[in-house]
Amino acid sequence: HSAESNSSSSQEGDVLKFALNANNLSRPVLREIRLSAASSTRSNQLSVSGTSSSQQSHSITYSLVNLTSGEPSSRERRPDKKKYQQGSLLFDGFELYSYNVTASDMISLDRSIPDTRPEGCSQSYDTKQLPKASVIICFHNEAVSVLLRTVHSILDRSPAELLDKIIVVDDNSTIEDLQSHLVEELAHLSNKILLTRTSKREGLVRARLLGAELATSDVIIFLDAHCECNVGWLEPLLSRLYENPQKVVTPYIDTIKAENFQYKKSPERLRGGFNWRLEFGWRSANVGAKPGSEKDAIITPVISGGLFAIWRDYFKSIGSYDPELDIWGGENFELSFKTWMCGGSLEIIPCSRVGHVFRASLPYSFSKDREEVVLRNLGRVASVWMDEYADTFYAAVNMPEKLDLGDISPRIQLRKKLKCHSFDWYLKNIFPQLDSINQETLHYGMVRNQGSLMCLDVLSSTSDFYIGLSPCHGGKNQTFNLTSNKRLSQAEACIKPGINKQLTLSVCKNNMSWVYQNGFLRLDQTELCLTSVDNEAVQLLPCDFSLETNIVVSKVNQSPD
Numbered sequence: 001h002s003a004e005s006n007s008s009s010s011q012e013g014d015v016l017k018f019a020l021n022a023n024n025l026s027r028p029v030l031r032e033i034r035l036s037a038a039s040s041t042r043s044n045q046l047s048v049s050g051t052s053s054s055q056q057s058h059s060i061t062y063s064l065v066n067l068t069s070g071e072p073s074s075r076e077r078r079p080d081k082k083k084y085q086q087g088s089l090l091f092d093g094f095e096l097y098s099y100n101v102t103a104s105d106m107i108s109l110d111r112s113i114p115d116t117r118p119e120g121c122s123q124s125y126d127t128k129q130l131p132k133a134s135v136i137i138c139f140h141n142e143a144v145s146v147l148l149r150t151v152h153s154i155l156d157r158s159p160a161e162l163l164d165k166i167i168v169v170d171d172n173s174t175i176e177d178l179q180s181h182l183v184e185e186l187a188h189l190s191n192k193i194l195l196t197r198t199s200k201r202e203g204l205v206r207a208r209l210l211g212a213e214l215a216t217s218d219v220i221i222f223l224d225a226h227c228e229c230n231v232g233w234l235e236p237l238l239s240r241l242y243e244n245p246q247k248v249v250t251p252y253i254d255t256i257k258a259e260n261f262q263y264k265k266s267p268e269r270l271r272g273g274f275n276w277r278l279e280f281g282w283r284s285a286n287v288g289a290k291p292g293s294e295k296d297a298i299i300t301p302v303i304s305g306g307l308f309a310i311w312r313d314y315f316k317s318i319g320s321y322d323p324e325l326d327i328w329g330g331e332n333f334e335l336s337f338k339t340w341m342c343g344g345s346l347e348i349i350p351c352s353r354v355g356h357v358f359r360a361s362l363p364y365s366f367s368k369d370r371e372e373v374v375l376r377n378l379g380r381v382a383s384v385w386m387d388e389y390a391d392t393f394y395a396a397v398n399m400p401e402k403l404d405l406g407d408i409s410p411r412i413q414l415r416k417k418l419k420c421h422s423f424d425w426y427l428k429n430i431f432p433q434l435d436s437i438n439q440e441t442l443h444y445g446m447v448r449n450q451g452s453l454m455c456l457d458v459l460s461s462t463s464d465f466y467i468g469l470s471p472c473h474g475g476k477n478q479t480f481n482l483t484s485n486k487r488l489s490q491a492e493a494c495i496k497p498g499i500n501k502q503l504t505l506s507v508c509k510n511n512m513s514w515v516y517q518n519g520f521l522r523l524d525q526t527e528l529c530l531t532s533v534d535n536e537a538v539q540l541l542p543c544d545f546s547l548e549t550n551i552v553v554s555k556v557n558q559s560p561d
Ligand code: UD2
Pocket: 138, 139, 140, 141, 142, 171, 201, 202, 203, 204, 207, 223, 224, 225, 226, 253, 303, 304, 305, 306, 307, 327, 328, 329, 330, 331, 332, 356, 359, 362, 364
């Protein structure tokens, strides 16, 4: 794309303010670029490196408003932090959104995206018999073009007779102008759209609950504010729910890259999983399950949380969400555990594809300490739903004792009323793959070097894992499981001797037994112990029980100090 300057005096370093007119933006968006040597050419032609993953042609016109150097205009919605890169237009906006807002602004709101459905998905559905759905989108400080593209993709790719409303809940966004801009943009799009705003920041759970209350359709579907629904996304979800109203179904989530908004098909046959810290992760669906054809529904122990469809009545009947969950985190576990434990099921539908911008970090404020907010949410969920296994969660995260979970009695009541299975049942029947801490576990948690604040740590996570010491933090790489059958493991891998007296992590085999003796870890059948070298490296050296350098295992849930 190129733009022509009406001034002949532009030079390197000047800031060029311009209005960006993209398809379907009802008014131009003001942007700035700083001229670099490459761009301030004789003819004043700017070469602009833009990104367009669209297969559809669309025009972007830069109409030049002014050419000045100086402060950004007051209408600039971006924070004042400077993010310009010489020679590149793609100043991004990562601090505010954790995605490249400029790239999004340049792409048509109605772009076409690759049809990523596996073969055999394009069957037609009898839409007359399917329930109608309302889509609920909650957001806090999302970029207008990103949110609008989410809405456009729903309107463009849903059969009108199946779409009741699109309910957009602004969770008290603080970015100037966002609300008025949106009201204007959304109003003329469709009369199915309902925009509402919370009077204070509620967090995504209460914002969703508010959205759900405004819905009157049989089915509700939640989406994040940075999604794109793909062709035929809606019918397979509704058809599955029509067959069984006690299911929670999610589309198969493709990836929209945060750097350039490229839409990418995700690897096939993944489902949700988690570890003892209740951290969600994608796992292969073919482990411990009958391999299915690519288009078959995938049963999942847990959903990632943002994108799912559910009968409105069923959502209510299982107690929707715990309204005490704040800002972000935990609600996907609450919904997943109780769905399974109280008689329902969770499925991912590969024929329904929706792209989502996976962000490397959450850009918004948490009002309180972020880790505490998330831990409190997870603590509430664990305390209500995980029975005796809640202790394992507490041990794994080093739950601060002072953390007040608030009143959980209404949720305990709910669980009683629903007459649900135990968490033990869930683990045995739905997620037996969870690295099990059971009767075999002797110690779980950090392995701390006696007298220091250094802990055993898996220091490299590429092909070459090796074990060393680093300051104790209790994170994933410092969490080990010592079992009565003498395994010292992390997740599904075991610690074993490597080259040069070093230790590595690899597939568990019989010859890697450890004996925990007088606080020392000795390799079974040998006189070699885990030993710290300069409180930094870890080697397998002859045991010397008088040596202070030998490593002492700290007990479950013991904090570094
Ligand atoms: C994942 C889920 C997300 C949610 C979260 C756990 C997917 C793709 N995403 O995180 O939906 O389940 O895990 O809680 O499965 N928002 C508000 N108010 C807030 C904070 C966020 O409305 O105070 C909005 C936000 O603008 C977005 C949605 O909630 O539309 C989810 O937030 P996110 O995208 O930051 O979370 P994500 O995708 O990392």
